[in-house]
Amino acid sequence: MRMLINSPETVVADALRGIAAAHPDLEVDVERRIVVRRGAREGGRVGLVSGGGSGHEPLHAGFVGPGMLSAACPGEVFTSPVPDQMLRAAAAVDSGQGVLFVVKNYTGDVLNFQMAAEFAEEDGIRIEQVLVNDDVAVTDSLYTAGRRGTGATLFVEKIAGAAAEAGAPLDEVAEIARRVNAASRSFGVALSACTTPAKGSPTFDLPDGELELGIGIHGEPGRERRPVMPSREIARTAVGAVVEELEQIAPQDGPVLALVNGMGATPLLELYGFTADVCAVLAERGVQVARTLVGNYVTSLDMAGCSVTLCRADEELLRLWDAPVRTAALRWGA
Amino acid sequence: MRDTDFFRRWMAAAAAAVEREADRLTELDSPIGDADHGSNLLRGFTAVRAALEAEPPATPAAVLGLAGRTLISTVGGASGPLYGTLLRRTGKELGDAAEVSDEDVRKALDAGVTAVAALGGAAAGDKTMLDALLPGVAALGTSYRAAAEAAEAGAAATVPMLARKGRASYLGERSIGHQDPGATSSALLLAALAEAAG
Structure with a gap:
């Protein structure tokens, strides 16, 4: 490496x-x-x-x-x-x-x-x-x-x-x-593992043609492996997982702050395409997005992939944001 | 009776074991952790060795206290506070005696392991350090060698366990089939104790 x-x-x-x-x-x-x-x-x-x-x-x-x-x-x-x-x-x-x-x-x-x-x-x-x-x-x-x-x-x-x-x-x-x-709730997806400098090789094996759902930010594998899906399917899975939990904890209406986060090795070109899919899924589900932040902010070395974080924000939180x-x-x- | 030098030899043997096994610990930490257990402990025990050489402590308790503080200040992760607490608490139990009996060592380590359990909130069977430390300390009444062997067997017995604490717990069922790196390094620590006892 x-x-x-x-x-x-x-x-x-x-x-x-x-x-x-x-x-x-x-x-x-x-x-x-x-x-x-x-x-x-x-x-x-x-x-x-x-x-x-x-x-x-x-x-x-x-x-x-x-x-x-x-x-x-x-x-x-x-x-x-x-x-x-x-x-x-x-x-x-x-x-x-x-x-x-x-x-x-x-x-x-x-x-x-x-x-x-x-x-x-x-x-x-x-x-x-x-x-x-x-x-x-x-x-x-x-x-x-x-x-x-x-x-x-x-x-x-x-x-x-x-x-x-x-x-x-x-x-x-x-x-x-x-x-x-x-x-706030989040869900992450990896398209590749990451490589720590100390180990020098990927932290887990992810064969070509597969992706890992529910990953964390330390190169730990996720909960489930699936065949690679198009961005809009990944968006549906990630947003679905987040929104279902948000609905349970914060049933009130109101807009969300959305972070579409890159894990480190995914190009912004892809991340923006994914953002369009995320926003489309949110619109379908009737979730209003107040602010969107896109970029590599909470990364996992050279991992390819993304995460979606939503925060149900009232006026005070929006003002502070x-x-x-x-x-x-x-x-x-x- | 066990004097200050015995505890210095224990820490030196632990440092040597960690150095020897660092790559294996990191390898074990790769499928169910984040592939750094060996390098983190190596950094910590290298610092322990340097600290004990720089300012040789006068009592068994002081050796373990200094080693524990050094681990907390250098290892990070969960291992730093957990191993640091194990040694500090064990040392504290030994009081300020210049020499202690094997029974004192057993009781002190028992208190140290109890403190680790309290800090980490884990129990036997959770696939953690405790799965080596608990059987190891229980066998200390027999001999240091028996304790080392029981800890080693305890570490091996973590393979089929489902992790319930720490980073491995995120994997759920997928944590099964891997030996716990923390239990493995705990077994090394008790093997080092047996080595110091000769």
């Missing part, structure tokens, strides 16, 4: 040095692995800290900046960061108003953020945590680790970030973050 890297051991540090070079408005500590919004502690705002394994770029470092995250903690590829990183990030962004940890629901992330929260509170920093768990492919039951956190992470970080930017207190920012997560944001990967109105 050919990769644009120096060595598997240095990919994360090398990327952090690149982020520092490209984005002088971020403070990047390559050694300690944290990316902090410059001047994060000024302005008396609530801090927003997220993190997770690397390999999902631009998540999370690409979302650090005014209107979104205060800091991000990248772990090794597909491996949650360690508590030391979140502790340092919390200390670097806390203005005394407290810090919200945005945690994707994976056992490793949950355990490491939990330890960091305990250490931070011992240091006198108020911490709230929001767990993102939007992936409908995993049944939320006693027999699994629960639904995974995927595309909704972007919605949570953007909307809670806008609330924090506007000066909302910690409990309110946390409440909005939880509301966004509760109103539209608020200015200025980060490496998401910027508008600012």
